[in-house]
Amino acid sequence: MPFLAADVGGTFARVALMQMSADEGREVAVLAYRKLACAQFDGLAELLQSFVDSDVRTSVRHCVLACAGHVAGDEVLNDNSPWPIHLAQLRQALALDEVAVLNDFEALGYALGNGPTGGSRLLCGPTMRTDGPVLVIGPGTGLGAAVRLPAAAGGHVLATEAGQMDFAPGSVREREVLACLAPHGGYVAYERIVSGPGLLTTYGALCALRGETPRLATPEEITAAAAACSDAQAVETVQIFCASLGSFAGSLAMTFMTTGGVYLAGGFLHSMFTLLEHSAFEERFLHGRSVRAFLSQVPVWVTEHGRHGVLGAAQWYLRRGVPQAARQAST
Incomplete structure (x- = not known):
């Protein structure tokens, strides 16, 4: 069952359509990927919707966000964010069943913790x-x-x-x-x-x-x-x-x-x-x-930062955050 993974920084957001990989050597497969300038969008919902409209050809009900800062109630608190991020509004705007959140460098840690990568x-x-x-x-x-x-x-x-x-x-x-x-x-x-x-x-x-x-x-x-x-x-x-x-x-x-x-x-x-x-x-x-x-x-x-953020976020989501119902739907 494909899901969105977004690595949201203060200047750029890297967004991918991900799926659990059938390749035993990889945990996740990248189906589509874009790097978008935050300043070109009024909010995170508009940025993600732009990616969905241009690159997604299937229904997506789940999303994982790697963001600087931390979650307090329904809001991601970050002094460097280009716009406020409210999780309930994001779920409603994109008709998502779930939005999971982790720290952006927590995501990089999952992606880079196994040794040097190419580049x-x-x-x-x-x-x-x-x-x-x-x-x-x-x-x-x-x-x-x-x-x-x-x-x-x-x-x-x-x-x-x-x-x-x-x-x-x-x-x-x-x-x-x-x-x-x-x-x-x-x-x-x-x-x-x-x-x-x-x-x-x-x-x-x-x-x-x-x-x-x-x-x-x-x-x-x-x-x-x-x-x-x-x-x-x-x-x-x-x-x-x-x-x-x-x-x-x-x-x-x-x-x-x-x-x-x-x-x-x-x-x-x-x-x-x-x-x-x-x-x-x-x-x-x-x-x-x-x-x-x-x-x-x-x-x-x-x-280089590259796709590491979205890959790490997806790995974390599949290991810890993805609901059991979504796992069963993907099998």
Whole structure:
């Protein structure tokens, strides 16, 4: 019985028509797939309906959503969502029997927890991975993270709100940026720095510190200028971004003892791999002497987001969320 799987981010939504696979080597089969820009639609119901109208040729009664944030009652709470998501309205608008929801990085954890996939590139650490917890991190519109436990512990994925942790500057310059963002002190989340919008935030702060007017207006312009070394503030912005990402990833790798590896997910990072490779990421990831020996044995991979979100959401749904009646109808 085909069902919808959607990986909904702050900028793009990836939507697929899925089905339990007849191939023993795969859990799910992708019948149709599209990547859609959220800004082109008034709401999630309109986005999903557009996919159904263009790509679905059969009745669909079930849907699983991988979304940033968490569910509170009938609503998915997420500061970076382009529009409110109310589950009852979504069910009614699309005539669905059920809408199941999980965290978007929880879905990525299910998809990426079994090892590097095609297109993954090793950033630092050994090429071989051992069995153990796996950490998935992704800066995009926000900053997400999840941990997949090893198979011996059930293979479950723990969703987190780690991107909301207090930003910890690792250099004098980062302290100056933090003081610029919070001149009277207070809470500044990691995702305020380590995200696509975070690039703009840091770039603006650096321009202010130098008494200059920002001339770049998008994260893409900043990373392009940094790669071309055509804007000094852009170069420093990317340096701070990469170093801060290294500190963030290393702290979580220590917290969860992620011997299975760390995966940095998203086309955003994949496109700036060379900048990451030549940055202070690895040095900041390794932290201090007491944990350096452990962290140096943790492989860090950069992988494209691609279809991993919808695949992970579908795997989770078939294992835990799909109603027994739907399973029986599919056999």
